[in-house]
Every structure is written in structure tokens, then in C-alpha cells.
Amino acid sequence: MSRVLVGVKRVIDYAVKIRVKPDQSGVVTDGVKHSMNPFCEIAVEEAVKLKEKKFIKEVVAVSCGPSQVTETIRTALAMGCDRGIHVEVSGKDYEAMGPLQISKIFAALAKKEEASLVILGKQAIDDDCNQTGQMTAALLDWPQGTFASEVTIDGETVKVVREIDGGLETIKISMPAVLTADLRLNTPRYATLPNIMKAKKKKIANMKPADLGVDMVSRVEVLRVDEPPTRLAGVKVETVDDLVAKLKANGTI
Amino acid sequence: MSAEQAAALGVSYPPLQTYSEEEGMMRDAVNKFAQERLAPFVSKMDENSLMDPEVIKSLFEQGLMGIEIDPEYGGTGSTFFSSILVIEELAKVDASVAVLCDIQNTLINTLFTKLGTAAQKERYLSRLSTDMVGSFCLSEAESGSDAFSLKTRADKHGDYYVINGSKMWISNAEQAGVFLVMANVDPSAGHRGITCFIVDRDTEGLQIGKKENKLGLRASSTCPLNLDNIKVPEKNVLGQIGHGYKYAIGMLNEGRIGIAAQMLGLAQGCFDQAVPYTRQRVQFGKRIFDFQAMQHQIAHVATQIEAARLLTYNAARLKEAGRPFIKEACMAKYFTSEVATLTTSKCIEWMGGVGFTKDYPVEKYYRDCKIGTIYEGTTNIQLSTMAKFIDKEYDH
Numbered sequence: 285m286s287r288v289l290v291g292v293k294r295v296i297d298y299a300v301k302i303r304v305k306p307d308q309s310g311v312v313t314d315g316v317k318h319s320m321n322p323f324c325e326i327a328v329e330e331a332v333k334l335k336e337k338k339f340i341k342e343v344v345a346v347s348c349g350p351s352q353v354t355e356t357i358r359t360a361l362a363m364g365c366d367r368g369i370h371v372e373v374s375g376k377d378y379e380a381m382g383p384l385q386i387s388k389i390f391a392a393l394a395k396k397e398e399a400s401l402v403i404l405g406k407q408a409i410d411d412d413c414n415q416t417g418q419m420t421a422a423l424l425d426w427p428q429g430t431f432a433s434e435v436t437i438d439g440e441t442v443k444v445v446r447e448i449d450g451g452l453e454t455i456k457i458s459m460p461a462v463l464t465a466d467l468r469l470n471t472p473r474y475a476t477l478p479n480i481m482k483a484k485k486k487k488i489a490n491m492k493p494a495d496l497g498v499d500m501v502s503r504v505e506v507l508r509v510d511e512p513p514t515r516l517a518g519v520k521v522e523t524v525d526d527l528v529a530k531l532k533a534n535g536t537i
Numbered sequence: 538m539s540a541e542q543a544a545a546l547g548v549s550y551p552p553l554q555t556y557s558e559e560e561g562m563m564r565d566a567v568n569k570f571a572q573e574r575l576a577p578f579v580s581k582m583d584e585n586s587l588m589d590p591e592v593i594k595s596l597f598e599q600g601l602m603g604i605e606i607d608p609e610y611g612g613t614g615s616t617f618f619s620s621i622l623v624i625e626e627l628a629k630v631d632a633s634v635a636v637l638c639d640i641q642n643t644l645i646n647t648l649f650t651k652l653g654t655a656a657q658k659e660r661y662l663s664r665l666s667t668d669m670v671g672s673f674c675l676s677e678a679e680s681g682s683d684a685f686s687l688k689t690r691a692d693k694h695g696d697y698y699v700i701n702g703s704k705m706w707i708s709n710a711e712q713a714g715v716f717l718v719m720a721n722v723d724p725s726a727g728h729r730g731i732t733c734f735i736v737d738r739d740t741e742g743l744q745i746g747k748k749e750n751k752l753g754l755r756a757s758s759t760c761p762l763n764l765d766n767i768k769v770p771e772k773n774v775l776g777q778i779g780h781g782y783k784y785a786i787g788m789l790n791e792g793r794i795g796i797a798a799q800m801l802g803l804a805q806g807c808f809d810q811a812v813p814y815t816r817q818r819v820q821f822g823k824r825i826f827d828f829q830a831m832q833h834q835i836a837h838v839a840t841q842i843e844a845a846r847l848l849t850y851n852a853a854r855l856k857e858a859g860r861p862f863i864k865e866a867c868m869a870k871y872f873t874s875e876v877a878t879l880t881t882s883k884c885i886e887w888m889g890g891v892g893f894t895k896d897y898p899v900e901k902y903y904r905d906c907k908i909g910t911i912y913e914g915t916t917n918i919q920l921s922t923m924a925k926f927i928d929k930e931y932d933h
Contacts, residue, residue, distance in 0.1 A: 362566070474570045474599060477563055477599060477615065477619075478613045481614055
């Protein structure tokens with residue numbers, strides 16, 4: 285039976301107010317609350333559900349980054365993943381890490397672990413790249429079911445209902461494949477206390493990108509990070525006629 | 538930094554607010570669960586004075602009702618400090634839900650775990666961790682602080698006891714499947730006759746009275762109990778005959794820390810609602826937070842909450858370390874309940890008129906906190922207990 289790889293990314297918590305660093309090189313991360321990327325939570329939930337329905341045998345949670353990402357892997361274990369892999373990346377390599385490097389790591393791991401499925405969140409809420417899943421599939425030359433809002437396994441194929449601009453698209457792809465989770469795929473479970481205790485005994489393996497033959501050199505350089513422009517105050521008007529007049533006056537209509 | 542990381546770095550005396558990785562994960566999980574899943578139910582449960590069965594079910598599903606129970610009985614197998622963190626996080630959202638969880642974990646489960654025979658543990662612990670709520674029945678109409686003057690009698694008849702009497706102020710009574718009833722088997726022996734009996738809900742003669750219509754903690758059912766010639770088999774005695782008073786004192790010493798955690802969470806939850814308002818509300822051209830008088834009051838309250846937290850956490854760690862903790866537990870309960878009173882009162886003031894309406898959550902915290910200085914040992918009892926310890930400390 286099969287094994288699924290799930291990617292989990294440690295990101296700044298969605299509820300935190302983001303601030304740009306004074307040197308404009310990035311955002312402030314020190315001392316800021318971090319959590320598992322919400323789309324990754326949905327990916328984990330889907331993988332664990334598939335295991336509970338006995339379509340797959342083992343779920344492996346993978347995260348790339350410094351030692352803190354093991355907390356994120358532990359949360360995935362507490363949600364029901366069987367074991368974890370921590371790919372150590374730190375310092376400059378971590379700051380420059382992007383979808384290309386991650387997808388190379390995942391492609392290598394998918395082959396090494398003989399995975400039938402790689403399930404990722406559709407994007408991370410910090411960089412909003414929406415590229416890792418697609419790149420991973422391309423590197424592996426595997427089919428991809430992205431923006432999944434419904435996943436059904438049928439023998440060696442997967443039916444994926446995708447959320448697209450025009451509505452919903454249903455595709456059938458063969459395994460092994462890469463799937464990326466969209467918002468409505470499922471509602472992630474809370475880690476129950478007994479599962480948190482059980483997660484302590486589950487193994488997290490350590491490795492470096494070099495062990496997988498992956499070079500972390502980035503082809504992208506961040507030049508500057510700016511705050512969005514401050515929102516200007518609105519103007520209140522008394523009547524609909526006033527509103528139309530104002531919209532005409534500033535050229536909106 | 539977790540406790541494990543601190544140890545690895547050779548930090549011998551990490552700050553009190555250092556948690557093991559397990560404790561940290563549990564606290565975060567319960568925080569998320571409480572803020573997202575429980576919060577929508579709170580207002581309605583308060584208004585209707587009724588705990589939603591869905592809420593209770595989800596507490597069991599999350600493993601919050603058997604935190605220290607061994608996994609062999611379906612429990613989580615974690616520590617006392619984890620329970621304290623769980624109660625605190627629940628109380629930030631609803632003090633009634635927190636007290637249900639607190640009584641189950643710190644009183645009921647602990648009594649069964651420490652005193653239960655193998656058969657009793659087998660029968661009750663797995664149910665307590667998965668679907669059954671328990672109630673602790675000590676107080677009566679005529680015996681509150683003077684708990685051991687209780688009048689409920691248990692008369693022995695062969696291999697069973699006949700219990701007669703009534704209990705008052707019993708929390709969780711509406712939902713409980715099992716009641717731990719303190720009754721006296723030998724009134725002539727005074728408090729040394731008090732014995733703890735396990736009474737199942739469906740026992741004939743056990744009548745659960747109409748719940749009290751309370752100022753606060755309204756979703757927590759508080760009922761009188763009538764015990765009318767109820768027959769309880771000998772095997773349902775928990776622990777030893779005549780040792781009930783000791784068990785009660787022992788459990789209440791620990792339960793005290795749980796209540797401290799509840800009051801702490803309540804104060805913090807209320808504070809977390811009020812401060813954002815002060816940062817948004819503008820008067821005289823600036824945020825009301827920016828007025829010095831407001832800043833001083835807010836900082837003062839924040840300091841009190843921090844002190845309350847340190848007292849609570851320290852009392853919990855002392856207990857876990859097997860060191861004397863009773864005086865510290867009294868201090869924690871006394872102080873946090875007073876801090877909760879101060880905090881909630883100030884929060885309403887900071888929010889002005891809207892704080893006084895039911896559209897905003899702070900008035901509920903204000904009503905809920907009042908019981909803190911009263912139950913599980915009134916403030917005066919706590920102070921007298923502390924004084925006894927202080928007196929002894931100077932005996933040379």
C-alpha cells in the first residue's frame with residue numbers, strides 16, 4: 285500500500301500584524317508568533333483522512349528550515365501523521381529559500397520514500413507563491429491536481445475537483461501525483477491532547493539538502509520590501525446623487 | 538524556549554513561564570480549540586443558563602476531561618501542570634466550561650486515581666475520560682466553610698449503606714453520571730466518621746434538585762441534591778471508612794490551584810477583550826489608551842495579572858515537585874480571585890457605556906468572577922489557613 289508525503293511550512297501566524305523591518309530587507313520574525321501554514325493544515329488533514337479511510341498506509345510530514353520547524357512537524361504528528369522528516373536549512377540559505385529549492389527537496393524525497401502522493405497546501409500565507417506543488421510535479425514528471433476542493437482515490441487514479449476562476453473543474457489523474465489543497469477541501473481537526481502525547485513518541489528524521497543532492501542556491505534576490513500604502517480616509521456623503529457626483533468628479537465613472 | 542531547550546543550553550533556573558514542549562503544544566491546542574470552537578456557544582449558554590451538550594462532548598473528544606488519567610483508561614496521561622494550563626485557556630473563553638473541566642480533572646479524577654481499588658478504577662476512570670461527568674458533593678445548606686459539620690448520614694446494613702441527607706451547591710450536577718458523596722457513618726466520631734461514597738446517577742432515591750439561578754457561571758449547573766434512603770453497596774466506598782475528611786482536604790488543596798488557574802484565565806481573557814477597545818476608541822483627538830490615567834490603570838492591572846500567574850504556576854510546580862504547597866496554593870487562589878474582581882471591574886470602566894451592555898463580553902467576566910472569592914474555600918478561609926502556616930514558620 286502507499287505512502288504520502290505532506291509538506292508543512294512554519295509561517296508567521298495569520299492573526300499577527302506584519303511589520304516590515306527598518307532596513308526593508310524583509311518582515312520582522314523575531315519574537316513573532318509562528319504556526320503551521322493554514323493550507324498545510326488542510327493538506328495534513330486530507331492525508332490523515334485518506335489514511336483513516338485506508339487508502340494509504342503511512343503519512344510522512346516534511347518541513348524545511350531551522351530547528352524551530354520541528355514544532356510544526358510535531359503538530360502534524362499530533363494531527364495523525366506517522367513520522368516526520370526535518371530537512372535542516374538555516375541562516376542565509378533559509379532566508380533565500382523559495383519554491384524552487386523546496387520542490388527539488390520534495391521531488392528527491394518523493395523518490396527516496398517511494399511516495400504515491402505528495403500533498404501540499406496550495407500556497408503559503410507569507411510569500412503567496414503558489415508554485416511549489418506545480419514545480420514539484422514538473423520535476424518528478426508526475427500529474428498534478430492543484431487547488432483541490434475534493435479528492436477521491438479510485439484504485440491507481442485520483443479524481444480531483446479543482447477550484448478555478450470559472451467554477452469547478454473535475455480531472456482524473458494517475459498516481460503517483462502531486463496535489464495541492466485549497467481552502468474548502470476540508471476542515472482541519474484540532475490536535476487532541478492524547479494525540480499530542482502520542483506524537484512525542486513518533487520519530488522525526490534529520491537530514492540536509494546536500495544529503496538529497498539538492499543545491500540551495502537561489503536564483504532570486506529580494507531587493508526591497510515595502511509596507512502597502514496607508515489607507516486614506518473615506519468620505520461620507522448624504523445622498524445617492526452626491527455619491528454619483530463625487531464618483532464622476534474623481535473620474536471613477 | 539521550551540524547558541527541554543533551556544536544559545540543553547544549561548539554563549538551570551528558567552523563568553516560571555517556561556513550559557515543556559508537551560505543555561506548550563497542549564496549551565496552544567486548547568487555546569485554538571477554545572477560541573474557535575467554544576467561543577460561539579458562550580453567550581447563549583450564559584443567557585439560557587445551560588451548558589450545551591455539544592460543548593461537553595467536544596471537551597471529551599479533545600481529551601480535556603481525563604488529562605492526568607492513564608492512557609490505559611483512555612486518558613491523556615499528562616501532568617497536573619498541563620491541567621492548569623488547559624483550565625486557564627478554557628477560562629479565557631468561558632469560566633463555566635473551565636470549572637466543569639477543573640472539577641473533573643482536579644477533584645473527581647484525582648480521587649479515583651489516588652484512592653480507587655482496581656475494580657473502581659476499571660469501572661469509572663475510563664468513563665470519566667471519555668463520556669461521563671462527575672460531581673463532588675460535600676457542602677450542605679448548613680455546612681459550607683464549616684464543611685465537616687455535615688449532616689448527611691450513612692448507616693451500615695450488612696454489606697450496604699443507607700444514605701440520608703441533602704447536599705447543596707453541587708456543580709455539574711445536571712450533567713454528572715457519578716457523584717462522590719461525603720457522608721458520615723458515625724456522627725459520634727465527629728469528622729472522623731466522614732466517608733466518601735461513589736453514587737451512580739441512577740441510584741434510587743437520589744434526587745437532583747432544580748438548578749440555582751445565578752449571577753455568574755450560569756452555564757455551570759449548580760443544584761441541590763436530595764438523598765432519600767439511597768442504598769450504596771460497600772464496594773462503593775472510595776478509600777477508607779472515616780477518612781473522607783482527609784481526602785476532602787487533600788483534594789481541595791490541589792483543586793484550589795485549579796480555581797486559581799480559572800480566575801487567572803478569566804482575568805486575562807477579560808483584559809484581552811478590553812485593551813484592544815482602548816486602542817481603537819478615540820476621544821479628544823487621541824486613543825483613550827494614550828491618556829496617562831488609563832495607561833497607569835492598565836499597567837497596574839497587567840502587573841496584578843502577571844503576579845497572579847506567577848503565584849499560580851509556582852504553586853502548581855511545587856505540587857508537582859512533591860514539595861509543600863498548601864500555603865502557596867491558598868495564596869494563589871486568594872490572590873487570583875481578587876485580581877479577577879479588580880480586572881473585570883476595571884475593564885468595564887475602560888470600555889465605558891458599551892462595557893455595561895450585554896453586546897460586549899466584559900460584563901459576563903465581571904459576573905463570573907465573583908464566585909472566585911467564595912467557592913472551594915472562601916477568601917477568609919484561605920487567609921486563615923495561610924496564617925496557620927505562617928504561625929508555624931516562626932516556631933523554633
